[in-house]
Amino acid sequence: MKRTIKFLGYWTSCLLILVLTGCAMSTPQNDYTNTTMDFSAIKSVAVLPFQNLTSDDQAAERVRDSFMGMLLASEAFYVLPSGEVNRGISRAGLRTPSTPMVDEIKSISKILEVQAVITGTLREYGTVRSGSAEANLVSLSLQMMETETGTVIWSASSTRGGISVGDRLLGGGGQPMNKVTEQVVNDLLDKLFK
Amino acid sequence: MIFLINFSNNRICLLLLALLLLTGCAQLEQEKTEPLTMKGMDVAWQGPPKARLGALRCSFKTSGGSGQLTFTLQSSKAGIATIEHRGEESSWEWSAKEPGLYRLKATATDETGAVVDSGWSDEYRFEPPVGSSSLYAVLPVDNISAAKAPLKEIHQALLDALTAKGFQVLDQETLEAFMEKNRVRYTGGVSADIGKKLHDDAGVDGIFITSLETWQDSGPPKVSLITRVDLAGEWPEILWIDSVGLTGDDRPGLLGLGKIKNADELLGKGVDSLAGSFHLYLQGGYPTCRLAGDRQEMSMVNSGNKTADFFGAGIKRQHRPHFTYRSPDFDPAGRYTVAVVPFLNVEARKYAGEVVALHFVKQLSRYENLRVVEPGLVRETLLQYRMIMEAGPSLASSDILADKNILGADLVLSGKVFDYQGVQGMSKVDFSVQAFDGPKREVIWTSRSYAAGNDGVYFFDAGSVPSAHGLTTRMSKAVVDMLEE
Structure with a gap:
């Protein structure tokens, strides 16, 4: 009896550790918000062209x-x-507007009179396939930099779309690309304003 | 007490007291102002009784009232009253943008809040600036279809349709000689110089400008045209604009018997409906949107069913923008001059930017409180100031367009076209719109619209929009409705 209780306790502890680590892994903390920054001081922002890591030349412009x-x-x-x-x-003579240097951020902010600059990287924009199923997928990461010092004050990424269980079972091409893009942007805006 | 008795017994003192009281009352009477009254409103024609060319001089006569008076001039057309002017001047000149029957009413308000009005005046008829007897120059068709098309035949079909309706058209030899002499190559718009020369040298009153949006001969045939009439002169103004988009599969009917397989037949139907629409304008029956001052919302004057594009009828939820922003400072009831800049073509077919811009010119021209600058004048300004807009207009370019000495545009509308498909397969359109307030130098409107012709269609293609023209008409109308609502 004593041995059974010890055995059960051992397995319960293992299960608990697995559950806790599993939960920890399901919410990766990729996002960053500078807690000392007063975001209400930002009145206007400039969104620079996004870096495009996809095969679609105009995808970054669409998402931007x-x-x-x-x-x-x-x-x-604003x-x-x-x-x-x-x-x-x-x-300002920015050579690579999608990845500006600190000096360039300061320079462009003086010309445009903005308090923050947003840069982004479009990592995925297209169709993914798995067997007979296919669906649209968009993955975007954004950074916001304040223009006084050029430091990053917020950073987040989001991936939406892809093949769902429904798509695998019932077929269908997933949601339209514009819809998936809106979902990604909404997710990022939620993260920015939370 | 004894003093009072002595005082009352003294007659002189009593007389003095009575005199004092009476003069006091008189002063009080003098301080009391005469009530505000409207004695009438004098209305007189200034120039010809034609919309845009002539005006009505309205002078208000009032008496009394306290302090500075504020006057309001209202006009009423088809029972829809709207405020035209508000200010301290007691005399105004007012001109109607659209032809029709108008009544006027003046209202005066003093500083105490007392309001009097003149009552509605008699009806004043503003005739169209051009008529059936006017001379029209029909410019060769501007091809923005990104495909080869029989432009001469289309031009001839338009000329035939107009002459059949009784319009006087400048003969083609004279027009060609004029174009050769003045080196006119661009026929998608009219510059100030050409507009003036057409009026002064060729004696033209109106200019027909036609853009071919879509042309497909077969499988099924598709024809889309956007036509406008400009007032010839130094400042060409859009008087009327309409469009038609037809496909052979529009009404297949039972067993496909209603399908049209000949592009010329479609073209004939298209130019007939455009000529009919312009005829409707001359009769004063063309629909316009007018602000109803009492309800603070836009109301339509005349039915939209008779226009060539049916006034963007059949707008469904899927045609509305997916997200919008309108600045809280923007007053949709205001009077604005709008310059529509060709949209930036991001990934769509050639000339898609011009096509979508023309659709917006068409939709905005139908609002009585908006004056849309002729796209030819916008193009001329962009070329003159060498404005190359790789990513849409900047504030600097907006400043040039808004300059009172250049175009004087209060609003600058632009955007980006991401998709424009309509020749093969199902139609699909994707664009974003942005509007600047020129004087305030800020964005007042942003929206993104995308839709396919088979969105929301589940059974037997019922409700599908086969042409990109039809889809763009609905989508642009939905955007403008939301901007102006």
Whole structure:
């Protein structure tokens, strides 16, 4: 009897450790928010062109346009129009606008009169296949830098879409790409404003 | 007590007291102001009784009232009253943008809040600036279909349809000679110089500008045209604009017997409906959107069923923008001059940016409180100032378009087109829109719209939109409705 209780206790402890580590692994802490930063001081932001790591040449521009529109629609910041951002990039002489250096951020912020700059990397934008099932997938990571010092004050990433259990069982091509893009952007905005 | 008795017994003192009281009352009477009254409103024509060309001079006569008076001039058309002017001036000149019958009413308010009005005036008819007897120049068709098309035949079909309706058209030899002499190559718009020369040298009153949006001969045939009429002169203004988008599969009917397999037949139907729509404008029956001041919402004057594009009828939830932003400072009831810049073509077919921009020109022109700058003038300005907009307009380019000495645009509308498919397979359109407030230098509107012709279609293609033209008409109308609501 004593041996059975000891055996049960041993297995319960193992199960508990597994459950706890499993939970810890399911929510990776990839996101960063500078807790000392006063985000209310940011009135206007410039969204620089995103770095495109996908095979679709215009995918980054599509996602950036959606992000800029949805960020403006949130009414949290005033988002500079892309034409104005482009003018700032030309005037500041940014060589790689998607990955600017600290000096370049300071320089462009003076031209555009913004308190923060957002850069992004589009990691996935396309269709994924598994067997006969296929679906659209978008993966995006963003960084916000304040322009006084050029430090990163917020960073987050999100991946949406992909093949669901329903897609595997019933077929279908998943959700339209624009819909998946909106989901990714919504997820990132939720992380920014939480 | 004894003093009072002595005082009352003294007649002189009593007389003095009575005099004092009376003069006091008189002063009080003087301080009391005369009530505010409206004695009338004088209305007189300034120039010809034509919309845009002529105006009504309205002078208000009032008396009394306390302090500074504020006047409001209202106009009423088809029972929809809207405020035209508000200010301290007691005389205004007002011109109607669209032809029709108008009544006017003046309201005066003083500083105490007293309000009087003149009552509605008699009806004043604003005729269209051009008529059936006017001379029209029909410019050759501008091909923005990104495909080869029989442009001469389309042009001839349009000329035939217009002459059949009784319009006087400048003969083609004279027009060609004029174009050769003035080196006119671009026919998708009119510059200020060409507009003036057409009026002064060729005696033209109106200019037909036609853009071919889609052309497909077979399998099934597809034809889409966007046509507008500009007032010839130094400042060409859009008087009327409409579009038509037809496919052979629009009404297949039972066993496909209703299908049209000949592109020329479609073209004939298209140009007939455009000529009919312009005829409707001249009769004063063309639909416009007008702000109903009492309800603070846009109301439509005349039915939209008779236009060539059916006024963007059949807008469903899927045609509305997926997200929008409208600045809280933007007043949709205001009067604005709008410049529509060709949309940036991100990944769509050639000329898709021009096509979507023209759809917005069409939708915005139908609002009485908006004056849309002729796209030819916008193009001329962009070329003159060498504005190359790789990522849409910047504030600097918006400043140029908003300059009172250049275009004087209060709003600059632009956007990006990501997808525009309509020739093969199901139609699909994806674009974003952005509007700047020129003087305030800020974005007042952003939206993103995308839809496919078979969105929300489940049974036997019922409710599908086979042409990209039809889809863009609905989507652009949905955007403008939300911008102006």
